[in-house]
Amino acid sequence: MNILEIIEAKKRGRELSAGQIEYVVNGFTSDAFADYQMSAFLMAVWFRGMTPEETSSLTGAMLHSGEELDTSGMSGPTADKHSTGGVGDKVSLLLAPLAAACGLKVPMLSGRGLGHTGGTLDKLEAVPGYRIHMDNDEFLALTEKTGCAIIGQSGSIAPADGRIYAMRDVTATVDCVPLITASIMSKKLAAGPGTIIIDLKTGSGAFMDDLTRARELAAALVAVGKLYGRRMSVVFSDMDQPLGVAVGHSNETIEAFAALRPDGRRSAPEDLVALTEDLVAEMVRVAGLEPDRPSALTRVREAWDSGRAFDFLLAWIKAQDGVIDPDREDFGLKVAPLALELEAPNDAWLSKINCRQVGLSLADLGGARLQYDDPLDLTAGIEFLPKIGDKLNRGDILAKIYCTNKSKAQAASDRILSAVTFSSEAAPANALILDRME
Numbered sequence: 001m002n003i004l005e006i007i008e009a010k011k012r013g014r015e016l017s018a019g020q021i022e023y024v025v026n027g028f029t030s031d032a033f034a035d036y037q038m039s040a041f042l043m044a045v046w047f048r049g050m051t052p053e054e055t056s057s058l059t060g061a062m063l064h065s066g067e068e069l070d071t072s073g074m075s076g077p078t079a080d081k082h083s084t085g086g087v088g089d090k091v092s093l094l095l096a097p098l099a100a101a102c103g104l105k106v107p108m109l110s111g112r113g114l115g116h117t118g119g120t121l122d123k124l125e126a127v128p129g130y131r132i133h134m135d136n137d138e139f140l141a142l143t144e145k146t147g148c149a150i151i152g153q154s155g156s157i158a159p160a161d162g163r164i165y166a167m168r169d170v171t172a173t174v175d176c177v178p179l180i181t182a183s184i185m186s187k188k189l190a191a192g193p194g195t196i197i198i199d200l201k202t203g204s205g206a207f208m209d210d211l212t213r214a215r216e217l218a219a220a221l222v223a224v225g226k227l228y229g230r231r232m233s234v235v236f237s238d239m240d241q242p243l244g245v246a247v248g249h250s251n252e253t254i255e256a257f258a259a260l261r262p263d264g265r266r267s268a269p270e271d272l273v274a275l276t277e278d279l280v281a282e283m284v285r286v287a288g289l290e291p292d293r294p295s296a297l298t299r300v301r302e303a304w305d306s307g308r309a310f311d312f313l314l315a316w317i318k319a320q321d322g323v324i325d326p327d328r329e330d331f332g333l334k335v336a337p338l339a340l341e342l343e344a345p346n347d348a349w350l351s352k353i354n355c356r357q358v359g360l361s362l363a364d365l366g367g368a369r370l371q372y373d374d375p376l377d378l379t380a381g382i383e384f385l386p387k388i389g390d391k392l393n394r395g396d397i398l399a400k401i402y403c404t405n406k407s408k409a410q411a412a413s414d415r416i417l418s419a420v421t422f423s424s425e426a427a428p429a430n431a432l433i434l435d436r437m438e
């Protein structure tokens with residue numbers, strides 16, 4: 001077997017064996033062949049695609065490149081959620097303790113944001129003292145004790161994915177369903193959850209902007225998960241507008257923590273509440289704690305309204321050495337001062353948002369990365385107030401911008417204004433949950 005023959009076979013559209021795919025993954029991670037050969041292989045996959053069997057073999061080879069966590073000794077069913085990423089998506093910060101309060105064990109490995117999408121790990125770094133790195137034994141022990149733990153992916157989990165992703169990033173081969181599937185699932189499977197719920201986002205602020213391609217990715221994720229013995233379910237959710245109000249790091253973390261207070265289901269942004277309770281109810285149902293969606297939702301709402309979920313949140317943050325003050329509205333997290341308020345220019349309905357541009361406006365403030373090693377201002381943020389379908393009057397506040405630098409705030413404000421479309425006629429609101437698959 002050699003790499004040239006394998007590239008040639010894929011270029012001609014032939015199906016590769018599990019052994020050939022393992023050879024590629026192991027060879028690349030051990031520097032047995034050159035980067036340019038891997039880039040040719042990835043481009044051949046981009047054009048020719050992969051069969052479900054090949055995608056599963058690729059996932060397996062990447063999964064087995066590192067350690068797999070053993071969650072079999074946990075005292076409750078294990079479950080995790082993966083979001084394909086968006087703007088204002090702070091759901092994991094509420095979902096993990098809420099699911100734990102419902103009786104699940106939630107070991108979560110999270111990532112950083114890049115470009116217009118935010119990352120859970122960066123948001124958690126806004127919490128003073130919060131420890132995002134620990135060894136696997138401590139991670140599992142913490143999950144068992146507090147019901148959930150969220151850490152960064154260490155180099156020992158699916159290390160092949162890290163190298164292959166970096167290569168895809170510079171060879172225009174990121175947007176390829178089998179490669180995305182193997183990348184996501186190798187990491188998710190490694191953390192060992194029995195149930196995996198995918199929040200597949202579509203719209204102008206998502207990775208996949210149309211539902212057809214999103215369905216293709218969902219089908220591939222479900223097929224691989226089931227092949228590895230996991231219970232899978234996909235919720236397709238709208239990402240044509242920011243989720244909740246806050247976009248940033250400190251401010252999103254505050255919004256998420258505040259939403260989990262006992263009265264949060266009534267006071268927090270409706271879309272954030274609706275999506276969070278839907279996803280947690282799916283975790284509860286699919287993991288087998290409740291027989292159907294209505295009973296799962298009842299369990300979730302009871303855990304939320306009783307304050308038990310908020311207690312789980314406090315215990316989890318403390319266990320990971322984070323310091324927050326639950327008596328303060330801002331939990332003691334730092335947010336930059338209000339620099340600018342953007343007003344609606346006319347009386348009109350908000351009909352469309354280029355949500356990717358709203359995410360990129362955070363980069364204008366220094367609060368998002370365009371390159372992996374860009375420094376982040378965790379205190380910078382935006383509050384994007386209206387939703388699609390809302391009627392605004394001239395002078396109503398469209399967005400508030402928090403930043404220490406006025407010219408950066410102006411750049412972000414200009415970008416947001418060019419990202420929104422108004423209509424003189426009533427515009428329909430967007431549905432939040434677009435479809436399901438399992």
Ligand code: URA
Nearest residue numbers: 174179180181183184
């Ligand atoms: N997220 C991942 O982890 N990998 C991809 O390839 C795309 C999104």
